[in-house]
Amino acid sequence: MVVSTVAILFLVAKSLLDRRDGVYAFGEEISEETIRKAMTTFVLTISSLALALMLIFSFYDGLQEDYFKVAFDVVGAFTTIGLNTGISDWNIPCKLVLIVCMCFGKIGVLTIGMSMRSRNSKNRGIKK
Numbered sequence: 001m002v003v004s005t006v007a008i009l010f011l012v013a014k015s016l017l018d019r020r021d022g023v024y025a026f027g028e029e030i031s032e033e034t035i036r037k038a039m040t041t042f043v044l045t046i047s048s049l050a051l052a053l054m055l056i057f058s059f060y061d062g063l064q065e066d067y068f069k070v071a072f073d074v075v076g077a078f079t080t081i082g083l084n085t086g087i088s089d090w091n092i093p094c095k096l097v098l099i100v101c102m103c104f105g106k107i108g109v110l111t112i113g114m115s116m117r118s119r120n121s122k123n124r125g126i127k128k
Contacts (some may be wrong), residue, residue, distance in 0.1 A: 008038040025029070037110060040070035049078055052101050060092040078105040 008023070012035060015023045023030040052074050060070060067084040076083040078101045090098070104112060 005041050006033060009042055040078065041094075041108075041110045045078075048101070048104055048109055049074065052097055054095050055097045059091060059097070060065070070082045074101060077101040080105045 007025075008030060011023050011025055011030065025033060054069060056070055056074060057067075060066075066087065071088055073084045073087060074097075075097045080102055
């Protein structure tokens with residue numbers, strides 16, 4: 001999730017609070033498709049992080065007071081920034097979840113979601 005996605009979400013919220021019909025940035029209207037992509041990216045990112053955290057919490061045995069450290073490591077893996085807390089006793093399932101987080105974060109959840117959808121859908125983007 002990039003800065004432009006977050007900016008679009010804030011502009012959507014501002015537009016709703018101002019009771020405007022469209023969403024505008026720098027005098028230009030933001031298209032509905034761009035807004036949908038930003039919202040989809042946000043929801044898929046938060047869902048992926050929540051799923052990864054649930055899986056890690058269910059697999060990780062040394063979890064007494066390390067909630068913040070584990071969450072920091074999962075978000076660090078997803079954003080592929082290279083930061084971690086130094087937890088070194090990850091078991092194999094936790095390592096696999098972190099690897100998948102890194103791949104999802106690097107490739108992008110929207111790209112992965114679009115590649116997984118059915119190619120034989122009835123409406124291939126053609127408007128009737």
